[in-house]
Amino acid sequence: MEIVGNLVADPPVRNLLVLGYPDVYQAGDHIPEVLRYNPIACEGFNDRLLEDYKRKGLHLNEIKLMPNGKGWLILEFGGETKQEVDDRAHSLMEHLKNQKNAPTMQLYDDKPREHQIWEIRESALGGSSFVPGKEPAWAGWEDSAVPADRVGSYLRDLDALFGKYGWQPSIFGHFGQGCLHIRVPFELTTQTGLDRFRSFMDEATTLVVKYGGSFSGEHGDGQARAQFLPKLFGDEIVEAFREFKAIWDPDGKMNPGKAIDAYSITENLKLGTNYDPPQPKTHFHYEADRFSFSNATLRCVGVGKCRREENGTMCPSYMVTHEEMHSTRGRARLLFEMLQGNPLSDGWRDEHVKEALDLCLSCKGCKGECPVNVDIATYKSEFLSHYYDGRLRPRSAYASGLIHRWARVASWMPATANFFTQTPGLSNLAKLAAGYSQKRQIPPFAPRTFKQWFAARVRHNEHKPKVILWADTFNNHFTPGVARAAVEVLEDAGYQVCVPRKSLCCGRPLYDYGMLDLAEKLLREILTSLRPAIQQGIPVIGLEPSCVTVFRDEMTNLIHGDEDAKRLQQQTFLLSEFLEQKAGDYQIPQLKRQAVVHGHCHHKSTLQFEAEEKVLRKTGLEYQILDSGCCGMAGAFGYERDHYAVGIKCGERVLLPAIRTASKGALIIADGFS
Numbered sequence: 001m002e003i004v005g006n007l008v009a010d011p012p013v014r015n016l017l018v019l020g021y022p023d024v025y026q027a028g029d030h031i032p033e034v035l036r037y038n039p040i041a042c043e044g045f046n047d048r049l050l051e052d053y054k055r056k057g058l059h060l061n062e063i064k065l066m067p068n069g070k071g072w073l074i075l076e077f078g079g080e081t082k083q084e085v086d087d088r089a090h091s092l093m094e095h096l097k098n099q100k101n102a103p104t105m106q107l108y109d110d111k112p113r114e115h116q117i118w119e120i121r122e123s124a125l126g127g128s129s130f131v132p133g134k135e136p137a138w139a140g141w142e143d144s145a146v147p148a149d150r151v152g153s154y155l156r157d158l159d160a161l162f163g164k165y166g167w168q169p170s171i172f173g174h175f176g177q178g179c180l181h182i183r184v185p186f187e188l189t190t191q192t193g194l195d196r197f198r199s200f201m202d203e204a205t206t207l208v209v210k211y212g213g214s215f216s217g218e219h220g221d222g223q224a225r226a227q228f229l230p231k232l233f234g235d236e237i238v239e240a241f242r243e244f245k246a247i248w249d250p251d252g253k254m255n256p257g258k259a260i261d262a263y264s265i266t267e268n269l270k271l272g273t274n275y276d277p278p279q280p281k282t283h284f285h286y287e288a289d290r291f292s293f294s295n296a297t298l299r300c301v302g303v304g305k306c307r308r309e310e311n312g313t314m315c316p317s318y319m320v321t322h323e324e325m326h327s328t329r330g331r332a333r334l335l336f337e338m339l340q341g342n343p344l345s346d347g348w349r350d351e352h353v354k355e356a357l358d359l360c361l362s363c364k365g366c367k368g369e370c371p372v373n374v375d376i377a378t379y380k381s382e383f384l385s386h387y388y389d390g391r392l393r394p395r396s397a398y399a400s401g402l403i404h405r406w407a408r409v410a411s412w413m414p415a416t417a418n419f420f421t422q423t424p425g426l427s428n429l430a431k432l433a434a435g436y437s438q439k440r441q442i443p444p445f446a447p448r449t450f451k452q453w454f455a456a457r458v459r460h461n462e463h464k465p466k467v468i469l470w471a472d473t474f475n476n477h478f479t480p481g482v483a484r485a486a487v488e489v490l491e492d493a494g495y496q497v498c499v500p501r502k503s504l505c506c507g508r509p510l511y512d513y514g515m516l517d518l519a520e521k522l523l524r525e526i527l528t529s530l531r532p533a534i535q536q537g538i539p540v541i542g543l544e545p546s547c548v549t550v551f552r553d554e555m556t557n558l559i560h561g562d563e564d565a566k567r568l569q570q571q572t573f574l575l576s577e578f579l580e581q582k583a584g585d586y587q588i589p590q591l592k593r594q595a596v597v598h599g600h601c602h603h604k605s606t607l608q609f610e611a612e613e614k615v616l617r618k619t620g621l622e623y624q625i626l627d628s629g630c631c632g633m634a635g636a637f638g639y640e641r642d643h644y645a646v647g648i649k650c651g652e653r654v655l656l657p658a659i660r661t662a663s664k665g666a667l668i669i670a671d672g673f674s
């Protein structure tokens with residue numbers, strides 16, 4: 001056997017040319033013409049994809065960057081110099097300009113804009129799945145491919161076929177390779193729906209063969225398409241496949257029923273005519289899943305992006321254990337089987353599910369990076385709330401989950417509290433009682449809380465616009481210097497800083513232990529206390545990404561339909577977001593140093609890191625943002641005796657070695673208390 005590989009250089013300089021056509025078919029027609037200019041990527045999509053984004057409120061700013069049209073091609077040019085790539089793009093533009101029906105065109109040659117355009121394309125799978133107001137769309141015909149010079153005609157015929165079945169799916173894909181990724185709203189729970197699915201697949205496979213294409217451009221055929229392989233290869237070749245497999249697998253034990261002697265495409269479906277999952281009462285509302293936890297557990301499409309090991313945040317527990325059960329996909333599957341009652345039969349008390357969720361660090365990497373935004377941190381929280389209903393939790397849950405209470409008590413006598421947590425011997429007992437590893441050090445309480453400091457100082461900028469600085473439990477009680485610095489920055493930027501007097505906590509640690517009744521109670525206290533300010537539109541600025549994430553993500557899921565919760569969600573900012581979006585003229589003080597930057601998981605996955613980077617750039621710092629994923633602390637996860645080893649492994653992947661080798665004098669910048 002021989003495999004011939006074609007190595008492609010990774011050019012250091014790139015730009016992006018976006019072409020807009022009256023429809024996606026015409027975009028397809030022009031592929032051969034644009035490929036003559038040797039772009040290193042040629043991607044495409046139709047206007048339905050952007051409609052999906054609008055329904056989801058996704059990429060609204062990025063969409064504005066698209067030139068007019070209803071079908072687009074994105075062309076990336078690469079080379080050694082800016083001149084070279086710009087020349088190549090301009091020569092294509094010049095050629096197209098002189099044509100009848102020339103496309104609209106927009107060239108981007110700055111990294112941030114290019115990144116925004118790529119975001120539109122890269123989010124297509126997740127963005128076109130589970131769209132509010134639309135039926136869920138599924139894989140099945142998600143990977144067909146035809147020769148690049150026939151994409152336009154194929155798209156016309158394929159879209160007509162979709163129309164015959166009453167479907168209007170979003171279309172996107174690697175148009176330059178003729179490979180189209182489309183999720184189709186098959187109805188897979190009734191016999192009529194299954195008949196239509198089978199009939200469509202029969203017609204679609206015939207169509208792609210007519211165009212000299214393939215059912216699968218880059219994915220496997222699998223059971224979804226294998227039944228039709230004789231159309232593609234002919235009976236003789238399929239028989240040869242069968243004989244070849246039989247040499248190695250005479251008893252037919254290896255992945256039976258997939259490519260050879262395949263099961264029918266409607267056998268063994270995840271859904272099917274007997275799909276009737278329970279709809280348990282839940283704490284979260286799962287609006288994006290049509291208010292159903294069962295629907296949420298259906299999200300995973302199984303492509304396994306969560307099993308990559310090299311970059312991003314998702315999924316740290318898989319990256320260090322290499323076990324499917326500790327991946328996002330494994331957990332999503334077990335939750336699905338738990339609701340099915342087959343083969344897992346103990347419902348919310350199922351120990352297998354508990355074991356699989358135990359090493360989830362609740363980093364939310366999956367919510368941000370999984371193509372369909374599987375949100376295991378939320379499902380874990382939901383599961384634990386039921387698993388422990390009426391039962392005692394482990395000691396660490398009370399030690400860390402209720403940290404807002406312990407910290408309040410400690411603030412009356414911080415020296416005494418620190419005596420118990422910092423004195424050798426006593427601290428060992430404290431760690432034992434809290435369920436923490438003896439190898440960790442409990443952080444000391446500050447001698448004076450941020451709120452005590454703030455209450456004792458005179459008011460500044462009295463007649464300037466007000467902002468509320470969110471004094472989270474961690475910055476208030478453990479690192480008040482961070483919050484004091486934020487006050488200085490905001491006042492320097494011309495704002496009057498207000499800090500709620502009442503003791504409030506967003507309850508972030510409670511989510512890790514499924515203490516959701518108390519979490520909801522704390523959120524309602526916040527809404528009651530801040531209601532006048534929220535209704536006046538006063539921005540709330542947070543410093544701890546995981547607390548800001550509660551306001552931006554969990555709160556409206558837990559307290560559904562509360563208008564003030566929605567307002568607070570809209571008007572909560574991280575400090576960097578606020579400086580970028582609301583105080584753009586502020587002259588950020590200069591800091592001529594080197595820095596190594598580690599972003600908090602929730603910041604990278606749920607809030608996005610762009611504003612932080614812009615602010616860092618403005619400081620003049622010479623910085624490197626690490627692709628360090630999760631640091632392994634994840635709230636109190638890394639403190640806990642049973643999680644210490646996994647936590648350390650996560651940290652040792654990238655972050656800890658990078659800190660050890662950072663140049664002397666470099667700042668180590670990490671936002672978030674953990």
Ligand code: SF4
Nearest residue numbers: 300301303304306370
């Ligand atoms: S969890 Fe997300 S990334 Fe992992 S297999 Fe499922 S859909 Fe893919």
Ligand code: SF4
Nearest residue numbers: 315360361363364366
């Ligand atoms: S929250 Fe983090 S650790 Fe948990 S499944 Fe998602 S990516 Fe993995």
